[in-house]
Each structure stands twice: as C-alpha cells, then as structure tokens.
Amino acid sequence: MTVITGRPFHVVGAGCSVGKRGGRLVAFKEGLPRASAPLTMISEVLVSGRVQVSTAAMHALLAHDIPLVLLTENGRPLGRLEPPSGAHVDARRAQLALHSDPDARLDLARAAIAGKIRNQHVLLRRRARRASEPEAVWEAARRLSVLETRAANCDSVPEVMGVEGGAAGIYYRAIRTFVDPALEFTRRDRQGRDVVNALTNYCSALLRETVVSGILAAGLDPFVSFLHEPARGRPTLAFDLMEEWRPVLLDARVLVLIGLKSVTTADLEDDGTARPRLTADARARIVERFHARMAAPARGWPEPPSRRSYRDQVRVQCTALRTWILGRSDGYEPFAWR
Structure with a gap:
C-alpha cells in the first residue's frame, strides 16, 4: 500500500480501506491502521483500485466539503463524490x-x-x-x-x-x-x-x-x-x-x-x-x-x-x-x- 498524507490524502493498494475515527480519516491495510490525517487538514481523498470506503467516511467527507476521487488501478478516473460546493470550483x-x-x-x-x-x-x-x-x-x-x-x-x-x-x-x-x-x-x-x-x-x-x-x-x-x-x-x-x-x-x-x-x-x-x-x-x-x-x-x-x-x-x-x-x-x- 502507498499512502501520501498532507493536503491530498491518497490510498493505493489492494486490501485497503478508508474509515473515520473521531475527527480523523484513517487508511487501513488488512484491517490494521497504516496512516491517518485530521479531516480539517485534507483537501481531497484519492483511492486507487479496489479500496473500500466506509459510509461514515463518505458522510464525513461530504460534511467537510472534501471530494472523494475514485481511480482504477491504472489511474483512470472513475468518478468523484463531492458536495455541490466542491472546492474545485474556485480552482x-x-x-x-x-x-x-x-x-x-x-x-x-x-x-x-x-x-x-x-x-x-x-x-x-x-x-x-x-x-x-x-x-x-x-x-x-x-x-x-x-x-x-x-x-x-x-x-x-x-x-x-x-x-x-x-x-x-x-x-x-x-x-x-x-x-x-x-x-x-x-x-x-x-x-x-x-x-x-x-x-x-x-x-x-x-x-x-x-x-x-x-x-x-x-x-x-x-x-x-x-x-x-x-x-x-x-x-x-x-x-x-x-x-x-x-x-x-x-x-x-x-x-x-x-x-x-x-x-x-x-x-x-x-x-x-x-x-x-x-x-x-x-x-x-x-x-x-x-x-x-x-x-x-x-x-x-x-x-x-x-x-x-x-x-x-x-x-x-x-x-x-x-x-x-x-x-x-x-x-x-x-x-x-x-
């Protein structure tokens, strides 16, 4: 699994999942937490391949105006989940x-x-x-x-x-x-x-x-x-x-x-x-x-x-x-x- 935290939050790798713990987004590998970041520090979340994202995590992302980007394992975009006021409008x-x-x-x-x-x-x-x-x-x-x-x-x-x-x-x-x-x-x-x-x-x-x-x-x-x-x-x-x-x-x-x-x-x-x-x-x-x-x-x-x-x-x-x-x-x- 490759994870980059910072302004964007990337999760790449089979067997990975994304969940929410308190005010943090957490990336798991085979059930074990591998990386996390406060929701207030994330600009967007990108998951590549067969990564599971919990409903609680998606609700939290929408509540914080954070886009969720779904990519195939080869990096082709599948789609985006974001609220109507997604941050990309200003960009x-x-x-x-x-x-x-x-x-x-x-x-x-x-x-x-x-x-x-x-x-x-x-x-x-x-x-x-x-x-x-x-x-x-x-x-x-x-x-x-x-x-x-x-x-x-x-x-x-x-x-x-x-x-x-x-x-x-x-x-x-x-x-x-x-x-x-x-x-x-x-x-x-x-x-x-x-x-x-x-x-x-x-x-x-x-x-x-x-x-x-x-x-x-x-x-x-x-x-x-x-x-x-x-x-x-x-x-x-x-x-x-x-x-x-x-x-x-x-x-x-x-x-x-x-x-x-x-x-x-x-x-x-x-x-x-x-x-x-x-x-x-x-x-x-x-x-x-x-x-x-x-x-x-x-x-x-x-x-x-x-x-x-x-x-x-x-x-x-x-x-x-x-x-x-x-x-x-x-x-x-x-x-x-x-």
Whole structure:
C-alpha cells in the first residue's frame, strides 16, 4: 500500500480501506491502521483500485466539503463524490482567469519547457555510455543545458516554443545514437511508420491518461491550458504538464523497450491506415512495463519521500499546479529528474 498524507490524502493498494475515527480519516491495510490525517487538514481523498470506503467516511467527507476521487488501478478516473460546493470550483475559476493572463501563460510556458529540456539532458547524460557516439551525446547534453537557461528567460510564448523546437532537434539526433539502425528511426514523427515512433505514440497515450487523472484529481479543468492552445476535445492542460515527464516516463521507457527487444519491428501490423499499429500482444507488454515504471520510486531533486512512486509524483505535480493557480505559491516548479 502507498499512502501520501498532507493536503491530498491518497490510498493505493489492494486490501485497503478508508474509515473515520473521531475527527480523523484513517487508511487501513488488512484491517490494521497504516496512516491517518485530521479531516480539517485534507483537501481531497484519492483511492486507487479496489479500496473500500466506509459510509461514515463518505458522510464525513461530504460534511467537510472534501471530494472523494475514485481511480482504477491504472489511474483512470472513475468518478468523484463531492458536495455541490466542491472546492474545485474556485480552482477552475482561477484557472480560467490565469488562462487569459499573458504573463501567467508565459510563466508556465517557461517553467514547463525549461523543465522538459533539463530532463532531456539528464536522460542523455545517464545513457551516454550506451550510445554509438558517446561524445556526440555529451555535446548534445551541453547544448541542451544552455537552451534550458534560454527557455527560462524568454520574453514570449512563441519564443519559448522556438527554443523547445531547437532543443527537440538536438535531442532526437542524440536519441538516434541509442537506437539500432535496423529499426529505421530517423526522427520523431507522429505519423512515422517505424516501430520507435509507433511505440512512442502508444506510450504517449498512456502518459496522457496518467496526467489527465492527476489533473482531475486536483480539481482542475484538463481542457484549459497555458502553454498549448485549447482545442475542442483535446486535454491541452495535460499536454502542458506532460512536457516535464516526456524524457522521464516516455522516452526512457521507449529506449528500455527497444533495448531489451521487448517490442520489435515484427510487432507492427498494417491495417490499411496511414500508419501501422502495434499488435495486441505488444500493447500488453508495453502497458505492463509502463505501469511498472509508474510504480517505481520517483528519483527527483529535491529527493521525494522514499515511498513515493512516479504515479504519486505526477499527482503531486498536478496539485502543485493548482497551488500556483490559487495564488498560494510564487510559481510552478516542474519535476527535476536526477
């Protein structure tokens, strides 16, 4: 069982239950209390998987205006229990107001892209020894470090995106040196027909669902964004928050999967559409590996609590974004990988 107490109260794990004792909410594992927090200190409760919540606990949450968020074991949102005056209303109003503030959008864009570039050069440094051209990878990492500083000091969102584009070119040229030439990966292309691009697209969808779950759990609107332009049917706030996680949870997973040959060109099937798709067996292997990564201890700076997984940390980052939106922090700090 993984439990994070604080403003949000998370309970994750089979065999867990949530109950009320006096003025406290208590998480149990196999009938034994494992964590608790005063109801007055909880902003929301998130339960993942087959967690039992007592009627007394639900009544107490409703009485204290605390939302209860139900998630599947994979982090997909099932629904929310909350009173009509749920606390997320204020957060969403503030979110809409900041979306119309050019300075606020620039602040978030700088943070998101600088964080992404930082994590990109961390990935390159960590894997440089495995590259076919290690010196080229180290040089790419040095150039990305310069661009990280530049992104943090841009004067407009288009300028930020220009820096992001330059960084992407440097980054993916270095990524190519980790990939077997037989896989025919030449560049990142969402319409690419090679297995690396197909694998990246599929892992990106898994990451998006994870981030959307965190956004909903934080009481924010996934369709009101700051860096990306809102578009009908697209959870663009999730795309904003995915930026810092792409090197950590997406690109790193893709490199592991192709390095171990868990997914190969043989796992592509052509269904007559513009691009081939991964077979059902390959998708099953990807899901297993991706969720194993999400359950692994998060490695960041400053170091997260030892029992916090990457899935937990994604939700923590969403809560941090809400804290900034509500004006309770000076700025949003993206996850810094180490």
